Amino acid sequence: MNIYEMYILNGDVDFWVMRQTWGKTVARVVHVDELTTPAPYYGTPKVLVDLYDIESGALLKKNERLSCPGTSQYSQVDISTWSPAEALRTVTSTPPDPAFRKRMEAADKRAKQNAARKQKRREESEAKPRYYFASNPRFLNEKDKLFGENFYVRWDPDKKLWWCLQEDTATQASLKEMGCEFQS
Incomplete structure (x- = not known):
């Protein structure tokens, strides 16, 4: 699952992720620009994160632009057993645009209907x-x-x-x- 899909699934920013290649670093997603096109890359909007060291809890970088947010090498992290060294800053809520979600759902529905029609024609032909x-x-x-x-x-x-x-x-x-x- 990529960052955009996690963003939609969570319904907002302010969730934690790790990438397989990061080692001992965890990131808090603090901003995602507007999603503009269909899945899986959604127009490749900018994603900003705060990076933390897992062992010390220290803030390493603030508002760092995340490279390759469309890759599926990220996994969401539950930080309930871990806490950063300093208090977390307040993050402005930026949920995905409901109109965008409706457009994407409509596009998915049309794609499924088209696939079903093609399958039906194929079965009828066979x-x-x-x-x-x-x-x-x-x-x-x-x-x-x-x-x-x-x-x-x-x-x-x-x-x-x-x-x-x-x-x-x-x-x-x-x-x-x-x-x-x-x-x-």
Whole structure:
């Protein structure tokens, strides 16, 4: 999970993270600029953090710009058993824009609907009866030129044969004209 996804999941800044390569450093996310595009990078907005030493609790850097907040090498940290050496400063609340969240949810919903429609079309196509045929050199040379609205063929990797739908008479006529033999 990247920093932006954690930000959305938490609903605001003021959460703690570590990166696998940091060693003994922990960061408090104190600011995230506006999210502008869809997941996973959301337009790569700027993320500011306060860096702390895990062992001493000392503040190492304040308002440090986080490099690569879109990488998934970060993990959220529960600091209930740890406390910094000095009192934490107050962080201005900057929750994700609710309108942005609605836009992203709508985009996700549309993407899921489109995927479901494609899957349904694929299943319907696979459920229809097929004619299988062996290719010949003329077919292999002309199939790419003919492929389109009135010519629809597909390769079946299991049977190692080309196929067209039984109801597609235009494609069948073109295939017969090219000398392709249908299998029963």
